[in-house]
Amino acid sequence: MAADNVVGKLVGKHAARTQLADERVDFRFKGLPPDAEGLTVGELAAERRNLFTDGFTTPVLALSAERVEHNLALMETYSTRHGLAFAPHGKTSMAPELFARQEEHGAWGITLAVPHQVRVARAYGTRRIFLANELVDAAALRWIAAELDADPDFRFISYVDSVRGVELMDAALRAAGASRPVEVVVELGAGDAARTGVRTEAECAAIADAVAATTTLRLVGVAGYEGEVPDADPERVHAWLRRMVAIAVDFDKAGRFAGLDEIVVSAGGSAWFDAVADVFAEIPDLSAPVLKLLRSGAYVSHDDGHYKHLTPFNRVPGEGALQPAFRLWAQVVSRPNAEQAFVNAGKRDAAYDLHLPEAQVVRDAESGEVRESTGIEITGLSDQHGWVRTTPEADLEVGDWVGMGLSHPCTSFDKWQLIPLAEADGTVVDYIRTYF
Numbered sequence: 001m002a003a004d005n006v007v008g009k010l011v012g013k014h015a016a017r018t019q020l021a022d023e024r025v026d027f028r029f030k031g032l033p034p035d036a037e038g039l040t041v042g043e044l045a046a047e048r049r050n051l052f053t054d055g056f057t058t059p060v061l062a063l064s065a066e067r068v069e070h071n072l073a074l075m076e077t078y079s080t081r082h083g084l085a086f087a088p089h090g091k092t093s094m095a096p097e098l099f100a101r102q103e104e105h106g107a108w109g110i111t112l113a114v115p116h117q118v119r120v121a122r123a124y125g126t127r128r129i130f131l132a133n134e135l136v137d138a139a140a141l142r143w144i145a146a147e148l149d150a151d152p153d154f155r156f157i158s159y160v161d162s163v164r165g166v167e168l169m170d171a172a173l174r175a176a177g178a179s180r181p182v183e184v185v186v187e188l189g190a191g192d193a194a195r196t197g198v199r200t201e202a203e204c205a206a207i208a209d210a211v212a213a214t215t216t217l218r219l220v221g222v223a224g225y226e227g228e229v230p231d232a233d234p235e236r237v238h239a240w241l242r243r244m245v246a247i248a249v250d251f252d253k254a255g256r257f258a259g260l261d262e263i264v265v266s267a268g269g270s271a272w273f274d275a276v277a278d279v280f281a282e283i284p285d286l287s288a289p290v291l292k293l294l295r296s297g298a299y300v301s302h303d304d305g306h307y308k309h310l311t312p313f314n315r316v317p318g319e320g321a322l323q324p325a326f327r328l329w330a331q332v333v334s335r336p337n338a339e340q341a342f343v344n345a346g347k348r349d350a351a352y353d354l355h356l357p358e359a360q361v362v363r364d365a366e367s368g369e370v371r372e373s374t375g376i377e378i379t380g381l382s383d384q385h386g387w388v389r390t391t392p393e394a395d396l397e398v399g400d401w402v403g404m405g406l407s408h409p410c411t412s413f414d415k416w417q418l419i420p421l422a423e424a425d426g427t428v429v430d431y432i433r434t435y436f
Helices: 015-020 041-047 065-081 096-104 115-123 138-150 163-175 201-212 234-253 273-280 306-310 409-413
Strands: 060-064 110-112 128-134 155-160 182-188 217-224 263-267 290-294 326-337 340-343 358-363 370-372 376-381 386-390 401-405 418-422 428-433
Touching: 015 096, 041 428, 060 065, 065 096, 065 418, 096 110, 096 115, 096 428, 110 115, 115 128, 115 138, 138 155, 138 163, 138 182, 155 163, 155 217, 163 182, 163 201, 163 217, 182 201, 182 234, 182 263, 201 217, 201 234, 217 234, 234 263, 234 273, 263 273, 273 290, 326 409, 358 376, 386 401
Parallel strands: 060 418, 110 128, 128 155, 155 182, 182 217, 217 263, 263 290
Antiparallel strands: 060 326, 326 340, 326 401, 340 386, 358 370, 358 401, 376 386, 418 428
16 A cells, blocks of 8 residues: 555545644744744634734735635636536646645546656545656556555546557556556647647557557547647647547547546646637547546636736636736835835745736835835846836835735745735635645
8 A cells, every 4th residue: 555645544625624734834934924833724824814914924925815716616617618527737736725625616636747746636635636747657657556556536547648658657557566557548749849749640549559458558538738739829729629639539439448438538728728618519429428628727826927818718708707816925125216126025936937026016014005006117036136116106115015916826836835815805814835
């Protein structure tokens, strides 16, 4: 039995909250009140402290409780309306509590990318995992085999994108004495210049043949990631998705899915899930019901930059709108002249791989009044400082708090281990623990 398997002790949708609530608050978690040292996360959450007046230190990243709930509910509604199963990509947040909440909002399971992430999800009770990568690590495959043997309710699906990969997986699973076959889907690449995945239909068939020749693997479908389509536009993305579906249809006609209870067809990042919904609605009847699995992950927090511009809801506004849920709060620690200021948040605190943070509001250090950040622009980041350019309209003093919007949720989550979940008035109602 796998040593990491705690599912027997923590079963059900509340497992993440049960275990995380008992963790002690200490120096590991930046931004939290120093006088909270020694409290459990559950005890600190029960105090319902205010983010601005009850001892939190800057910089501090917060998630909006109301906006996270809105985003969770919106994607649940969207998936249901379009007949899609939903396995949001957990690498965005690596937060088991958010995994649990996503499942409470109808998620089929969680998508992940690497073995470490699978171990995190399993430690907190996730029962269905889709691995959007080919898994060829023998040690990880031994662990997966043990998890499957130990828990008959655990379902694990992995990409395969090469005959060599199939051979490595088979050898590792046979050496591990695996009793349950690992379910796999052939990954179709999005183009010659794209990332992973098989480039041609003939290669897809060869990989399917290689899987069929094993007893340790079971082919259950076809998948891919349309976000890698070169020069992506609606026409190209729809065409690639139809190509992927056609491969699944051809596999079914050839009897490659014989004996399955369901056939898996999966795609869907956070930029083109409307195209996925369109094309998956066209999937014809196959020899078994089709699990139309969407995998978008960035929606849970959304953002104020990259996904704000790319979200499909911009193209289908009648379906609703996601709301940016992150705000990074920092204090002005230097005001050397009328055109320049510095805040105490930098590269160690803010995502900057796609866009710089966006100044949105200022909270006055004396009055607590919150106002628009007129005339304030973040122009650069050092390790622990944000460079701020100000115009004459800016009303900014040393000690003021600046609230910033961020771009790219993935690199926002991975800079913070414990993130306050705050209501609009600053009341912190919970804490989100991440494991990167």
